[in-house]
Amino acid sequence: KAGVTQTPRYLIKTRGQQVTLSCSPISGHRSVSWYQQTPGQGLQFLFEYFSETQRNKGNFPGRFSGRQFSNSRSEMNVSTLELGDSALYLCASSLASRDTGELFFGEGSRLTVL
Amino acid sequence: AQSVSQHNHHVILSEAASLELGCNYSYGGTVNLFWYVQYPGQHLQLLLKYFSGDPLVKGIKGFEAEFIKSKFSFNLRKPSVQWSDTAEYFCAVFSGGYNKLIFGAGTRLAVHP
Numbered sequence: 068k069a070g071v072t073q074t075p076r077y078l079i080k081t082r083g084q085q086v087t088l089s090c091s092p093i094s095g096h097r098s099v100s101w102y103q104q105t106p107g108q109g110l111q112f113l114f115e116y117f118s119e120t121q122r123n124k125g126n127f128p129g130r131f132s133g134r135q136f137s138n139s140r141s142e143m144n145v146s147t148l149e150l151g152d153s154a155l156y157l158c159a160s161s162l163a164s165r166d167t168g169e170l171f172f173g174e175g176s177r178l179t180v181l
Numbered sequence: 182a183q184s185v186s187q188h189n190h191h192v193i194l195s196e197a198a199s200l201e202l203g204c205n206y207s208y209g210g211t212v213n214l215f216w217y218v219q220y221p222g223q224h225l226q227l228l229l230k231y232f233s234g235d236p237l238v239k240g241i242k243g244f245e246a247e248f249i250k251s252k253f254s255f256n257l258r259k260p261s262v263q264w265s266d267t268a269e270y271f272c273a274v275f276s277g278g279y280n281k282l283i284f285g286a287g288t289r290l291a292v293h294p
Binding site for chain 1: 213215217223224225226227230232271273274275277280281282283284285286287
């Protein structure tokens with residue numbers, strides 16, 4: 068069974084640009100969550116999607132957005148990039164027939180903003 | 182607000198030493214508790230979980246954790262660590278009230294042969 072797949076794995080952007088990251092969940096998983104991981108802040112929850120609807124959102128500015136498609140694949144977008152957006156962005160999926168918190172993580176997309 | 186505290190940011194041990202990593206959370210309601218591990222260059226993966234029942238739970242690779250409700254703690258233990266246990270360990274808490282998984286800051290464990 069394939070795991071959570073994230074693309075791209077690495078990318079470099081400059082301040083002011085925008086970026087889109089993609090996540091394909093484990094087959095059959097309908098919930099997708101996104102986290103930002105940095106050395107200073109650790110793992111911070113961005114948002115969670117289930118059946119194309121955002122069910123929960125963390126404390127990030129509106130520059131961070133996401134969406135989920137009918138096949139459960141998800142994308143997140145960061146507009147007007149800032150240096151502080153440099154981080155590892157992790158996607159995680161779960162069955163979510165009943166939320167338990169158990170997540171399966173991808174390897175992440177490492178974003179560097181110059 | 183719900184939060185998770187991990188007592189140690191960096192731990193250095195020799196092989197065969199015993200390990201205990203502390204984790205405390207702040208939430209008075211029902212919670213599900215997790216320890217995740219991130220080996221160098223690998224993705225975050227589940228080490229063990231507690232939903233209900235026996236407060237002593239066993240996970241992969243000889244790890245175990247004990248849930249002490251009165252102390253809001255979920256400490257991770259291993260009697261004898263190996264060099265391959267070198268990784269970063271994250272405690273995490275999920276509650277239906279917040280409906281999201283909250284992570285601690287992580288503990289970097291280095292095991293020397």
